Amino acid sequence: MIKVGIIGGTGYTGEILIGLLLKHAQVEITWVTSESYANKPIKEVYPHLNGKTDLVCKKLELAKLSMNIDVVFIALPHGLAMDLVPHFLKQGIKVIDLGADYRIKKQATYEKWYGLKHKNAHLLEKAVYGLPELHHAKIQEAKLIANPGCYATATELALLPLVKNHLIDKHDVIVDAKSGVSGAGRSLSLTSHYTECNEGVSAYKVANHRHTPEIEQEVGLPITFVPHLMPMTRGILATVYVKLKRKGEVAKYYKEFYENAPFVRILEKTLPSTKYVYGSNYCDLAFVRDDKNERLIIISAIDNLIKGASGQAVQNMNIMFGLDETAGLDAIGMYP
Amino acid sequence: MIKVGIIGGTGYTGEILIGLLLKHAQVEITWVTSESYANKPIKEVYPHLNGKTDLVCKKLELAKLSMNIDVVFIALPHGLAMDLVPHFLKQGIKVIDLGADYRIKKQATYEKWYGLKHKNAHLLEKAVYGLPELHHAKIQEAKLIANPGCYATATELALLPLVKNHLIDKHDVIVDAKSGVSGAGRSLSLTSHYTECNEGVSAYKVANHRHTPEIEQEVGLPITFVPHLMPMTRGILATVYVKLKRKGEVAKYYKEFYENAPFVRILEKTLPSTKYVYGSNYCDLAFVRDDKNERLIIISAIDNLIKGASGQAVQNMNIMFGLDETAGLDAIGMYP
C-alpha cells in the first residue's frame, strides 16, 4: 500500500483527490490537513463523503504529522507549497504539487507572472512537469511533480501532436478557453457568487492569464490565450486556432502521439463536449479544417477538476510508483 | 459471471445501467437493445462511453436475441414491458422491470392510473416490489422484480420507519417532491426543452401523479403527492409532512429500520441536498420536528437515475443473485 498525505484537503481539488484515493486499491490515506476545518471530520465538510471515510482534518503542523508516508499531495494556492516541498523531499517523500509553484522552469518568468519571489528556485530544475502524455519517462523517475494547470492541460494536449510534427505557424496560435466556475475554487468571491455568474458568459484576464507562460513553455510557441467563465460547475472546453505551415497528415499525427495515452480520446464521429468527460479523467480531442483560411481548429475537453487537477495528480502518482497508469481512474463519466 | 440482457439501452436509465454494469466485476452484458439506435454502437449514441465498451445496439427481436442470459433488465416506458416479461420467465431468466407495469398489485388500480388493460395480471402477484430496504427477503427469492419509481423510492424511504411504528396520523400525509428534468427522460417535449425549463420552477400533475398509488400501496396510507420540476439535471428532494399520533422516539426508529441498509444515510449534522447524493446510490434522510404544529417533516434526497432507477435495479440484481448488495454501486458521488 502506498501511504499518502494530503495538504489542503478541503478545497475542491483536495476533496476530489480524497474521493479518488479512497477508491484506489493500492493507496491508503494517512492524513489530510485543512486550515479552515482543522479537527473536523472531512465528511462534515463534504457530506457526500458520509459512509466513505472517517478521516479527520489535521492542522498543517509538520512536526506533528507522520512522515511515514510515501508521497504527499499539496493542494494549496500558489505561493504556499514553495516552502513545504523541501521538507518532504529531504525525508525521501515524493511530492506532487497541484499548484503552480514548480511548473515554470524560468524563475524570472514565475516571479513576473505570480508576483512572488521564488524561495526554492534550485528545485525548479528537478521538478517534472506532470503531463504524462508528454513527460512519461521523466515522471517515472521524478521526486517532485508540478501538476499542470487545468487550462494548460486542455491546451497542451490539443497542440502537442502538431508541435512535435512542426506543423504550426509560430505567429498564429489562439486559444479561446471556456471554463466552469469550479475552476475558481471554493473561496468566496463576487465572480463565483451564484447570482452573478448564473446565466452569463464573460471573458477575463484577456491575454493575461497565468497559465499562459506554462503553456508557452511546454509547446514552445507564443500563444494568445483568452479564458472565459461559463455558467456551469465543471469542465473546460478549449478551442484552439492555428495556421498550418503545410497540410500534413493531421489525423495520423494525433493517433501516433496518443497511441499509448489511456486518457486521450480522439473523437471522429462527434465534437467534444464537456459533458462527455464529466467526472472522468479523459481528454477528448477533435479537429476541423478551415481550408478557406488555411487554418486548423482543434477542440479539447476535460473535466477541470479531474484531468485538469486531481485525476492527473493520481495518474502521475501511478506512474511514479510503477502502478497501472489508470489505477483508481477508471470511473465512467456521468451523463447526463 | 452473471450474463445480462438490457432492453431499452439508449434511454437514460438504460445508459446508466450499462455504465454501472460495465464496472460490476461479476457481470457481463450479453446484449443491449434499442429501437431508435439499432445497429449503432452505444458509444456513438453516448460518447462518454468511448473507450469503455464496443457494444452495438440490437433490435428487439426476441427470436434473434441470445437467451443464454441469467437476467434481463427492461428499461422501457410502461405498457411495453407487460408482454415481454412472460417470455423471459418461461425460459428461467429473471426479470427486473424498471417500468411501472408490475408495481401495482391491484389490476384495477394499475388500469385506472395508467389507462391500459393489463395483459398479464396473473403475474402481478408473483412480482416483487423491488425496494430492498422493505422487501429484502422476497427479493432474494424473486423471479420478477418491479423496480420502484423514482419519486416512490424517495418518499417510501422517508415514511417507512414511521409507518412500521404506527406513528402517523392517517389523514395527514403530504409529499411535496422536487425533481430534476432527467426524470422526464430523453424523449423530446416542450416541458424538457432547455429554454422552457431553465430558470423556472413549477408544479405538475398536482395530486394526480402515477407514483401516488404505488406509494400508497407500500406505506398503506393515503397521501397528497405534488411533484415539481426543478431547473437541474438530476436529483429528487422529497419534503414529507406528517402529523404524529404520539411523540415517539423517531431517531431510534429510523436507525433501527435502516440498520442493515447500506444505501440509506441518516444525516444528523446537515440537511439533505440532492448534491450530496449526485451520482451515488444513496438515499439521504433527515427529519425536523415542528412542535408548534405537532408535525414531523422528513426530507429525503436521491439521485433519481441511480437509487431512483438503475442503481436500485442493480442493487436488486445483487440481492437476487446472492452477491454483495453494494457490488458495482460503491461509486462516491460527485461534488461539486
Next chain:
Amino acid sequence: MIKVGIIGGTGYTGEILIGLLLKHAQVEITWVTSESYANKPIKEVYPHLNGKTDLVCKKLELAKLSMNIDVVFIALPHGLAMDLVPHFLKQGIKVIDLGADYRIKKQATYEKWYGLKHKNAHLLEKAVYGLPELHHAKIQEAKLIANPGCYATATELALLPLVKNHLIDKHDVIVDAKSGVSGAGRSLSLTSHYTECNEGVSAYKVANHRHTPEIEQEVGLPITFVPHLMPMTRGILATVYVKLKRKGEVAKYYKEFYENAPFVRILEKTLPSTKYVYGSNYCDLAFVRDDKNERLIIISAIDNLIKGASGQAVQNMNIMFGLDETAGLDAIGMYP
C-alpha cells in the same frame, strides 16, 4: 415629480428599485446611498445601468443628504432601518422600509425571531404592512410602510381569499416554498457560492424561517413553513396545502378578492411557473382540489425581487402618493 432617496442602493433590491424608478415617469431619484460603494457611480457597480443613469452612491450621512425629498426607500438588512426611520418621519418624509424591522406588530415576536431589541417599538403600530391587496386603504394614508417579505407575499396572496371566507381548517396549513438564490442577496456566503448551489435542491430553516411570524400575523393562522433553495436566480413558487372546512366556491372567492388587484393573475388554463412572472410585478395563482384528501392545493408564483421586494415597494409608493397603482410597473416579464 416625487423626489426619492434610496438607502442601500447596491444590494439587489436597491439596484432593482433604481431600475424601476428610472423608468417611472413621475419620480426623480435625488440620491442613493451605499456603504460598500460610496462615491462610485452606480453604473460601475452595475454595468447594465450604463447609459441609464449617472447617479453616484453617497455615504449614509444623514446630515449631508438632502432632506428635500418626498419619500425614502430603505433597502438594508433588518436591524439597520430601525433607527433611521424616525429621522425621516420627523421631517415629514414618508418611509418605505424593504426590510423586516416594522413588519411584526408584536414587539416580543419581532425580538424573538430576529434576536434584536426593537428600539422604536412605538412606531410598530403606525407602520402599515405594505401588501396592497390586503391593506390598500391604510397604505393610502400611511407614513411608514413595512414592505412584506418575499416568501410572505407569495404565501399570503395564496391564502387570503380562503381566510376571508373562513374556509381553512386552522390546524392544517403547510407552505412548501421554493426560492431562487437571489433571495439571499449579494453578500458572499458558501450557500450562495455558484458551485455549491448549482444543480442542487435543499431545504433550510425548516419550520424556523423568519417570514413565518409575518405570515401568521397577516393570515391569522398557524402555519408550517419550509423554504427550499432552487438552482436558479429569481423566482419563488409557494405550494400551499390546506384542509377545507367546507367545499365552498373557491374560484369565486379568489375572483372577488382580487377583482381590483392589478398584479394578481388567477390562472385557469395552466399552472403557475416562476418563469411566467420573471421580471414582472405579477403574482400568479392557481389551485387544485385533492378531493380524496379533502385538501386544496394553492400554487403561487412571484419574482422575489419585484413583487417580492422592489416592485411591491414601488406599488406602495404609487398608492401612498395617489398615482396609478401600476405606474412604472407595467413591464412585460421576460420569456424565455
Next chain:
Amino acid sequence: MIKVGIIGGTGYTGEILIGLLLKHAQVEITWVTSESYANKPIKEVYPHLNGKTDLVCKKLELAKLSMNIDVVFIALPHGLAMDLVPHFLKQGIKVIDLGADYRIKKQATYEKWYGLKHKNAHLLEKAVYGLPELHHAKIQEAKLIANPGCYATATELALLPLVKNHLIDKHDVIVDAKSGVSGAGRSLSLTSHYTECNEGVSAYKVANHRHTPEIEQEVGLPITFVPHLMPMTRGILATVYVKLKRKGEVAKYYKEFYENAPFVRILEKTLPSTKYVYGSNYCDLAFVRDDKNERLIIISAIDNLIKGASGQAVQNMNIMFGLDETAGLDAIGMYP
C-alpha cells in the same frame, strides 16, 4: 399609429416582438399568425402575456388577413419568407424579415449556404441589410429590411470600426462566438433538450455556420467563425481576434463610429458580459491589446433575442417610419 402584422408570432422572436410592440406607444398590432397555434390566444401559448393582450393567433391565409397595415414582420425559418415578401411589397406594405432569405446579396452564395433556390432573387438588391449602425440612411428609405442574424450582429459591431479604418490584416480574423440555447429557437431537438445541454459546453458547425457569409459580406473580410453552445437561455458573447496592420487609435475609432448609435456601449471599466445586456437592446463592446502577438481582441455581447433579433427589428421599424430610434426599446436590462 403604425399598424403592424406579425407572421410567425409563437416562436421566440415572434413572441418577444409582440412583447416589445405592446409597449411601443406608436404601434398597434393588427394581427399575428401562427401555424402551430392558430385560433389560440397568444396568452395561452405564452402565459407571461396574461393581462397584456387578448390577441388570437390567425392562420397564415393571405387572402383573409387585413392588408390595412403599414408594416409586416416575418419571423419564420429561412426559406419561408421568400415568397411572402412580394405579396406585401406590392400592396405598399413595408417588410421586415427576421429570417435569412434576403440578407445575402449574391444569390449563389445564399443558395450554396442555405441549400435552397432563391425564388425572388430580383429583390435581393432592393433589400437593405438592417444593421442600423452601418446602414442607417438606407434603412430610412427601405421597403424591405433583412434583419441581421444574431451572431452576425455581435460580430459585425465588433469589427466595423476597425474595418472602416483599414486596420485589420485580411488573413487573420477569428470569431469565437458563444450563444445561449434560445438561439436554436423553440423547435424540439436533442441539442436543445434540457438534460443534453445543461452543464455542457461544445462547439458546433465549426467554420461552417450560415452566419459566416453574411458577416463576410458586411465586413468585407474572410473570417474563421466558430459558434459554441452555452448552458444558458439568452445571450451571445463574441470574442473576436484580429491582427492589426498598424497600431492606430483604436479607442478613438470606436467612439467615432458609434457616436450616434444609441444602442452600442463601449465599456471602459469592465469587460462585457451577456448578463449586462440581458433583456435590453444594447450591444456592449470592449477591446484588449495583446501586444506580444500584435493582436487586438474585441469582445462583444448582446441579448440574442433582442439586439440579435426582435429588438433590432423594432429599431429598424423606428428608423423606417421616422420615429425616435429608441422608441419601445428603452427597457433596462435585468440583473441579476
